[in-house]
Amino acid sequence: MASVVISDRVEAKDFVEGVDYVQVSGIPEAKSPIVREFFSYNCSHCYRQDPIFEETVELLGDTIDFERTPIGAGRPSWILSQEAYYLAQKFNMTNQVHGNLFKRIHEKEGPFTRPEQLKDFFVKQGADASAVEKAMNSVDAKLAISNYDTQAQLAGIRGVPSLLVNGKYLIGSKSRTPEELAELVKYLSALEGADKS
Template identity: 55%
Template sequence: MEKTAQLLKGKVALVRTPVGAHRPAWILSQQAYYLAQKFKIVNQVHSKIFARIHEQHQPFSTEADLEAFFVEQGIDKTVLQKTIGSADAKLALENYEAQTQLAQIRGVPSLLVNGKYLIKASVSDAQALSELILYLANKPD
């Protein structure tokens, strides 16, 4: 996806939406993404979160795991604890879930183009994927 994002830079806007699918570990991943956005460290931690979950096979299993991860990233523990349980955090997670449900996304990775074209197939070639996304993004209604 990173290669595809680079190929699409300046051509289409890519917006990440974390998927929870009512799975506890995935919901904690949603919380991790929310926290990264809230503290404006998405670029710093996105690849670390991905590596932790998908390469090291160590998904977040508790809020304490989340807390420890973000404290390691330099976030103040007291501020972090207030943010994790905040109304804003709960609203963001509900919004992520609503977006996922509306798009009928059941797993990851999934790409939704222009709110109507859901790409489920695994395309391993960044160039081919970027061409497909551009085609769908520019397809007339």
Template identity: 35%
Template sequence: MTPIFRRLLLVVFACGLPLMAVRAADPAPPPPAFQEGKEYGKLTTPMPPMVAGKPEVIEFFSYNCPHCHDLEPTAQEWLKRKPNDVQFIRVPVSFNPSWEVTSRAYYVAESLGVLEKMHRPLFEAIHRDKRSLASEDEVAALFVENGVDEAAFRKAYKSFQTETQMRRANQLVQRYGVRGVPMLVVNGQYDVRSPRMFEVVDFLLAR
């Protein structure tokens, strides 16, 4: 063995590299659980969060929408486990005049502090009980049945606050390009397209 080769062997072993050994390549990282363009998309024009610095999820929905009704139990389960710092914001859409009535009902319930009481009954009256909630009187009757004062309901239904919230909701529908519901938007950047909507939401929030 020549002196030069002997020195080469000492250098190789000192570096911890066995002679003639080839290190195996690191395994490829697993593919993401959900893929952009498939389970979610990126908004053409990202929007700033409604509460600066807070992660947020916006649900565009309508009480008149059967798919929104079907999603609601999953939404309720997700709300029980969502991180405390995540803002969940519902925005009712008004694609036609009858939907505007129930959108107003959402904001009336919110302003009267009875949203938790009325949210599910509004869904069930339409989709389980097949009731028409296409007028102020029909919605007022449902509120009264659930213990809400009728005079308070009618005052809130026509209030400046409700009008302002309706205009704001319509503006958000336009800004986010909502064409169908339910639609979930995460952090003003992504819209969720998968049937596993809240699993995708968790995936995006974790990014």
């Protein structure tokens, strides 16, 4: 077990590989340090964990980039949710619609089952109907969804939500507070730096 210095603290408590995290072949990340959440709007665990992850991101502040990758798992309604994330990114509406997508699926109408429902959702959020339809049928949408699937496969994602730090440290699914999660993410980011030296 390595002891790693983290920010202004003298040392962080040690985390155990195989218990708190595992090293995976992973994915190449353009930025570092970065934490990537693999999730689905259809996943009830993701829905419940989302406030914890949001608070963790706030605690980390500008020190670590945060990205999301939606998972399709070959299920039609989950693939529509991947498309929802793509559209949110495409129209710069992610902050506006992220929580609304979870609420729509888990508190109101259930999962998307048809593309028309997805289009209607974004139109109600203020997007132009023809622009949404064009984006949904674009090559870019297909490429984005293929890229999401490739990232999940390379990261060895077996369930959601999952967090991957710097493209190679997969955090275990143990229940943690936002503070504990932020500490673990910082630890793994520092460990990545120590591995390179």
